[in-house]
Amino acid sequence: MVNRVFRTALLSMAACGIALAAHAQTAAPTPAAADPVVARVNGEELHRSDVTRMVAQLPAQVQQMPIEMIYTAVIDQLVSGKLVAVAGYKAKLAETAEVKDEVKRAEERAVQRAFVQKEVKARITQKALDEAYQAYLKQNPPQDEVKASHILVEKEEDAKAIIAELVKGGDFAKLAKEKSKDTVAAQQGGDLGYFTKDAMVEPFANAAFAMAKGEISKEPVKTQFGFHIIKVEDKRTQPAPTLDEVKPQLEQTLSKDIVTALVDELRAGAKIETFQLDGSPMPKEEPAAAPKADEPKKQ
Structure with a gap:
């Protein structure tokens, strides 16, 4: 099964040879000590980096397999690929116009990526990150949060009976563990942790955010899940993320x-001419006609 999936993937890779060549061009060189020989084919070495x-x-499904499961198949295909490549060189196919054109295009894509990476690295300065971070904070102001616990039951009369118990001094966490049908929260005494208003269904959120810290709902709160008794444990303003926390997002x-x-900069300094698919001049765009004096302008 592994070999079948692997060989199918390799056939796809062969069909995408240009992309593979471009990838190899951009791969960072690996020190010899960290890149041991994994095979030799007529004296030519294949390395771990290969x-x-x-x-x-x-494909992702193959990449997720332990390397031990696919290593033999990888080596087998690397050896086969090396033998085919050597045969192609002996046939002087590297000198053909088709191969030279393909290599040139792969090299061009590699140079494109290298240039873009160089410019991006140079322009993402600490100042640029700081400015982007401040803009992010303005666009994403900290939200209010509530920390609440709840007890969820199916019937309104059951919810009212639990509220009556709580009024008499019943222990909320104990009752949640015993009676709540939200089994996950029940294990924590009904604790839902901190949440923003948009994280909960509307009736529940409206009730929780309208209550004061330490308050228990006086009436059951109905949602599509049943009837809730809510206890507000705490209220706070959501802490703003640090620069380090949002740095990957900002860099992207x-x-x-x-x-x-x-x-845009490169285009501004270039003379660019475009033609139709047959090489003929592109049709000129006709300027939009001005509206007549008695015609209303289009909105």
Whole structure:
């Protein structure tokens, strides 16, 4: 089964040879000491980094398998690939226009990625991160949170009976463990932890956020799940995330903006001519006609 999935994946990889060549071009060199030889084919060495590159190109379902399960199949395919490549070189296929064009395009994509990575790294400065962080905090102000516990039952009369017990001094956590049909929360004495208003169904959220700290609902709160008795344990304003916590998200957003700006800069300094698929000039866009004096302008 493993070999069948693996070989199918390798056939797909063969069909995407350009992408694989581009990936190999951009892979960082690995020190020899950390990249042992895993096979030799007529004296030519294959290294652990070759295994890593091949595995990285396989479907997720194969990548998730323990390396021990697929290692033999990987080595087998690497050896086969090396033999085929050597045969192709002997046939002087590397000198053909088709292969040279393919290699050139793969190299170009690798250079594109390297250039973009270089520019992104240079432009994501600490100042840029700090400014992005402040903008993030303005766009995502801390929300109010409630920490509450609840007891959930099916019938309203059961909920009212529990409220009556609580009024007489009953222990909320004990009653939650005994009577709540929310078995997960019941194990914690009904504790739901902190939550924002939009995290709960509307009737429950409205009731909880309207209550004071330490208050227990005087009437059952009905939702699609049944009838709730709510106890508000605490209220707070959600703590703002630190820069380190949102740094990956900020870097991703900055990277997209930087790439867009970079392409705009390059376009601004370039002479660009485009043609139709047959090589003929692109049709000129006709300027929009101005509305006549007696015609209303389109909204």
